[in-house]
Amino acid sequence: DGGITQSPKYLFRKEGQNVTLSCEQNLNHDAMYWYRQDPGQGLRLIYYSQIVNDFQKGDIAEGYSVSREKKESFPLTVTSAQKNPTAFYLCASSKSGGPNQPQHFGDGTRLSIL
Amino acid sequence: DQQVKQNSPSLSVQEGRISILNCDYTNSMFDYFLWYKKYPAEGPTFLISISSIKDKNEDGRFTVFLNKSAKHLSLHIVPSQPGDSAVYFCAASTFGGATNKLIFGTGTLLAVQP
Numbered sequence: 001d002g003g004i005t006q007s008p009k010y011l012f013r014k015e016g017q018n019v020t021l022s023c024e025q026n027l028n029h030d031a032m033y034w035y036r037q038d039p040g041q042g043l044r045l046i047y048y049s050q051i052v053n054d055f056q057k058g059d060i061a062e063g064y065s066v067s068r069e070k071k072e073s074f075p076l077t078v079t080s081a082q083k084n085p086t087a088f089y090l091c092a093s094s095k096s097g098g099p100n101q102p103q104h105f106g107d108g109t110r111l112s113i114l
Numbered sequence: 115d116q117q118v119k120q121n122s123p124s125l126s127v128q129e130g131r132i133s134i135l136n137c138d139y140t141n142s143m144f145d146y147f148l149w150y151k152k153y154p155a156e157g158p159t160f161l162i163s164i165s166s167i168k169d170k171n172e173d174g175r176f177t178v179f180l181n182k183s184a185k186h187l188s189l190h191i192v193p194s195q196p197g198d199s200a201v202y203f204c205a206a207s208t209f210g211g212a213t214n215k216l217i218f219g220t221g222t223l224l225a226v227q228p
Contacts, residue, residue: 004157006157031214035218040220041220042118042203042217042218042219042220042221043158043203043205043216043218044218045215045216048215050214058215090157090158092157094214096214097214098214099145099146099207099214100146100163100165101214102148102160102163103160103214103216104160105150105157105158105159105160106157107155107156107157108155108156108157110155
């Protein structure tokens with residue numbers, strides 16, 4: 001079955017620690033995205049990548065970093081510079097970064113601070 | 115500045131009746147609109163979309179209507195089923211920035227009563 005796999009489902013971070021959230025897709029999609037969801041809010045775009053070895057900042061990129069070395073993988077690192085990292089993180093992909101392309105989502109990673 | 119608004123945080127409907135979820139937007143450059151359904155602790159699932167060149171798109175029990183002059187779209191679910199109970203997000207995008215960047219509303223919680 002094709003889809004998007006995010007791991008782990010739950011993650012705990014200590015103060016001052018960097019953590020990396022995994023996102024893998026086997027849909028052969030070119031474009032991948034990371035969103036953050038906070039209670040009572042819509043999804044906000046952190047970073048996106050339209051093609052391998054290229055990525056762009058979204059609306060709330062501060063304190064986060066990404067890489068796109070392989071088409072299937074788009075890991076997100078939450079750095080210690082992100083002062084309020086507790087949230088539900090969602091990874092998505094679309095066939096291309098072009099217009100009229102629905103994005104398909106993984107099941108998310110919930111990050112909490114110890 | 116919230117460009118995509120879902121003004122009803124919740125909606126309760128009887129099984130078999132019609133559910134109507136509403137969404138307003140402010141950016142006239144949006145040209146593609148989507149509806150997603152989300153269960154707790156899962157990622158959003160793509161439901162249906164509509165391009166700005168259309169005013170209606172139908173897929174089974176789901177129909178999306180777009181009123182460009184009013185900058186308003188709605189999702190109709192007929193007949194509503196208990197399994198439809200979830201949070202529904204509308205989203206919009208514009209190709210103006212050459213990316214498939216989605217802007218999400220804050221969601222409406224639909225409860226379908228048996």
